[in-house]
Amino acid sequence: MKKNPKFIKEKNAILLMEIHERANRLRYLRKLSHLSMKEFARHCNLGLTTINYWEQGYSSVTERGAQKVCKAMREEGIECTVIWLMTGYGEPPKVTDSSKLSKLNYKNLESLSRISINEKKSDYPMENSEINAELALFKKNYPEHLIYLIDNESMKPLFAPGDLVAGKKLTDKNMELANGADCIVELEGKELLIRRVKIAHAVNSYDLYVINSDASLEFPPLRNIKLLSLAPIIRVWKPVKF
Incomplete structure (x- = not known):
């Protein structure tokens, strides 16, 4: 039985999308x-060519490689999970001990507010036509989805104004699977927000947080919030002009 060429093409497009997201x-x-690629490879006990290929999206990060990377980062004072590195789900990486960082000028971390988790080389800007094509493919593969255009800095450094984010919609008890993840959340009034989600003490409720500490006064935590649905962010397009 011959495989549908269109199906194969779409499947390959999804795989390519996953590879590039892992690379990002x-x-x-x-x-x-704050490690150079050479230093990073040495710390992770991986080849420089391997890291280069992974970052460029020429090949995919492997689970074994992700384990080495996460172990090395813990020794550098950065907590990161294999699940996040491979899928984007769960808690994103964070500095837990700045004294362990190889480059001790902790002020350099401020520059991360200008670094995007899904940044693209300026040589290869994504045009709107490409975004529309990928968006159509995403909607086809995830009929139940949420999409959100970010218009503030509350979720920096991971997400910035102009980013278009999307995720597979979860409802009811399935929403608990997204505990600790950055999600598009649908409030009871149908309003959409992007927040880090934690299961609240109240039954069937969630606490919602921004991750940009500089914006925490403007966007304080929302506690014991009931949601219609949520979608862990699994796809980001940038930049989007709005």
Whole structure:
């Protein structure tokens, strides 16, 4: 039985999308550590060519490689999970001990507010036509979805104004699977927000947080919030002009 060429093409497009998203997360993690690519490869006990290929999206980060990376980052004072690096789900990486960072000028971390987890080379800007094509493919593969255009800095450095984010919609008890993840959340009034989600003490409720500490006064935590649905962010397009 011959496979449908269109199906094969779409499947390959999804795989390519996953490879590039892993590459973006790996590059973000390395920049968080302030290590050069050569230093990063040495710390992770991986080849320089391997790291280069992974960051460029020429090949995919492997689970074994992700384990090595996460172990090395813990030794550098950065907490990161294999699940996040491979899928984007769960808690994003964070500095837990700045004294362990190889480059001790902790002020350099401020530059991360200008680093995107899904940054693209300026040589290869994504045109709106490309975004529309990828968006159509995403909607086809995830009929139940949420899409959100970010218009403030509350979720920096991971997401910035102009980013278009999307995720597979979860409802009811399935929403608990997104505990600790950055999500598009649908409030009872149908309003959409992007927040980090934690299961609240109240039954069937969630606490919602921004991750940009500088914006925490403007966007304080929302506690014991009931949601219609949520979608862990699994796809980001940038930049989008609005």
